[in-house]
Amino acid sequence: MMSDIWILATACLVASxxxxxxVFLVLRRQSLLGDAISHSVLLGIVLSYLxxxxRSEIAMMVGAVIMGLLTAWLAEWLQKHPLLKSDVSIGMIFTSFFAxxxxxxxxxxGQIDLDQECVLYGEIAFVPFDxxxxxxxxxxxxxxxxxxxVFLVNVSVIAVVFERYRLMAFHPVLAVALGVSVPMWHTLLMAQVSLTTVASFDAVGAILVVALLVIPASSAYLVATSLKTMLVWALGYAQLSVLLGYGLAVWLDSAIAASIAVMAGVLLLATILFQQLIQKQSQKASLASEAH
Amino acid sequence: MADWQVMSADYWALTLSFWQFEDANALWVLVGSVLLGVSASVVGSFAVLKRQALIGDALAHSALPGVMVAFMLFHTQSPIIMLIGAMVSSLMGFMLMSWLPKNTKIKPDAALAITLSLFFALGLMALSYIQGLNVAGKSGLDKILFGQAAAMLPEDLIVLSSVALAVLLVVGLLFQKFRLITFNENYARSLGLSVSLYQAVFACLLVLVVVIGLQIVGVVLMAAVLLVPVSAARFWHPNLAVILWVAAIIGGLSGMVSANISYLAPSAPTGPWMVLVLAGLFLLSFLFAPYQGWFFNRIRANDKDLTDDE
Known part of the structure; x- marks a missing residue:
């Protein structure tokens, strides 16, 4: 029972x-960079082990942030080449690092206490034992x-630089004109993505992090009306995914992390379905009122 | 590292026997990997030039649940059934990925990441569910995540090789049409070409290539085999036909090397090795290819400076 609570609490924090x-990745249309960083972080973790x-948490964090920033920087540098487009350079770098x-x-x-399984699934079921x-x-x-x-770090960073991030997400050109150093805040965001990924690694593995990064934020993007409400909605979707996903995993005896990611997707699709239905309804209503 | 040095002599002996084709199974692995490398790089070339480089990534991840559901339904790992399952779910992923940005506020890049991670999670969930079931023949299902060429049977490889050959044949026949549509879609339309038909054919080819790559390269890294060869090839020559040939050679080479590695270390995952070989070949092209490589560009720039000074 106690271990269930620890698993749920860890999953909730990671998902949050x-x-x-x-939210910022989705708004800045950098979901794929998030995908890339979450793959590259694996190399940072492995190198820190070696x-x-x-295992050393600090070394893991440092390694992950270095590899994450290196990915973002290399992707940006490569895509300046006329023969390489942005998604090509992203795709090349993260696959190489991950490989x-x-x-x-x-x-x-023999020397690394990691295996391919935990890279994929994470080991959230074993979290309570360590x-x-x-x-x-x-x-x-x-x-x-x-x-x-990591959750506290993320909350405080976002609270402190909220205005900068908002400007960068919605008015990147204005941000430059106002003298906001976009590259600097971009780097900070990428460091946050790397830190978040490494903290999630134990729990959900390297690949399912992408689902937690992008899916709840996209659901929130559909319903929210401002950045603040989007953040709140994203948190809400994340918590609901964790609770429902954990239930699903217990019910089917399936992997916890994968089930959480699946539930996040189900919630997104449900949101879309609901919105489409409302749209149809209002179209019908307006057609009916025109007919009268 | 010590293990490697002690065993290196054995590795040489093994490599030698591999290249003397003493092992029929290894020969099939070699044929399959090379054909896969060639067909994936050729199909991937068009995808990259159409700015759809990462679609293959999403398609490969989307294939996972199809394979798992096919296994749950039929309790077999026969290649045909797995291919069909993978194709169905890849196509569903493709549809979701194109539907989302058109019908909701979600942007294309987020749609790609959503599709990729959602289908992958579904696949992993199904895989973990299957592993808890008490059914025969479930071992080895997880090999499609990172690929394990050495574990494949000659029958599977014959199926995969014929599909790869068929894909190459179709690309060869439709090369002119694909080139036109890739570079000038509107012109192709004005000539009366049915652009949407060819695009559908191309999507099917892409899905086929991804699906046959699953067991050799694996779901996670399939994207690299699609997009790295062409990106490297572009540094060699400006002409599309030449680019395709160079990409095919690079893809084939990486298939060859990874087949060799998987013969030496049968339990090692093949996909990551193949991607590392590709990354090496890309780096080589990026630095030393004659057309746009860094080294020759540097020399040309110097020559130009010198003539300017005169």
Whole structure:
């Protein structure tokens, strides 16, 4: 029972972080960059394992942020070449980094406590067993604290630079004209994406993070009327996905992270269906009133 | 690293026996990988030039649930059934990806990421569900995530190779039409070409290539085999036909090397190795290709400076 609560709490925090950061990715039309970073972060994690000869949270974070920023920067640099378009350069970089990560895992299988399974699914079911022990007492799962720290970092960064991010998302040209350093805030956002991905890695693996980044934020994009409400909606969709997804996983005995991602998608499709129905209704109503 | 040095002699012996075609199964793996590399790079070339580079990524991820559902329904891993399942769900992914931006506020890039991650999650969920079931023949299903060429049977490889050949044949026959539509869609339309028909044919070819690549390259990294060869080839020559040939050679080479690697280390995932080979070939082209490579561009720029000074 206690372990269920830890799993749910970790998943909720991870999903919330992803949703908040995802809102800005979706608004800035950089969902694919988010996809790319979440793949590249794997290489950062693997390298940090190899360099530190084992698991170290700080090294993982540093490695992940470096690889994430490197991905964003290389993608931008390559796409300046006249023969390469933006999605080509993104696609090339993240597949190469991810491939290198997977190959390193398979070559150094004995030395890295990671396998292809956890890259894909995450290991949220095992989260409760890896606990932090402080002063002789168990303080709860390590992944939970990591997710909590990253969530708090994300919330405070967004709160502090809210206006800058808003300007960058809605009026990038105006932002430049006003003297806002767009590259700097862009880098900050990419660092947030990398941090969020690495905190989510234990829980949901490298690939399903994309679902949590993009899907709740897109659902929120459909219903929200302002940036603030979009953030709130995204958080709401994320929490609902976690709760329903966990129920689905228990019911079908399927992977928890995958089920959460599936429920996020189901909620998005339900939102679209609902909106389409309302649209049809109002069209009918207006046709009827014209006929009278 | 020590293991590698000790075993390197064995690796040489194995490589030698691989290239003397002593192992019939390995020969089929080689044929399959090369044909896959060639057909994926040729089809991928058109996708990249049409600015649809990452569509293959989404299609490959979308194939996963189809394969899993096909297994749940028929309890077999026969290649034909898996191909059909993968095709159906890839096409569904393709439809969702094109429907979303047209009918909702969602932008194309988000639509791609949504489709990719949603279908992939569905596939993983189905896979974990199957692994909890008590059915025979479920082992090896997870190999389509990262590909494992060495685990494939000659029968599967014969099916895959014939599909790859058929795809190449269709591209060869329709090359002129595809070129016209890729570079000048409106002109093609004004000539009375049925652009939407050819686009549908092309979408099917793309799905086919992705689907036959699943077991060799895997779902996760299929995109690289589609888009890296052509991106590298563009540094060699400006002409489309030449680009396609160069891309095909690069794709074939990467297939060859990865078949060799999967012979040496049968349990290693093939896809990531193939992508690393491709990345190396891209880097080589980016730096040293004669047409637009960095090195020759640099030399030409220097020559130009010198003549300007005179």
């Amino acid at each position: 972080s992803c949703a908040l950061v995802g 360099m530190m000869d084992g 290198l990560g997977v190959v390193l895992i398979s070559v150094y299988a 606990t932090v022990i402080w002063g002789g007492e168990s303080m709860g799962p390590r992944a939970f604290w990591l997710a909590l720290v």
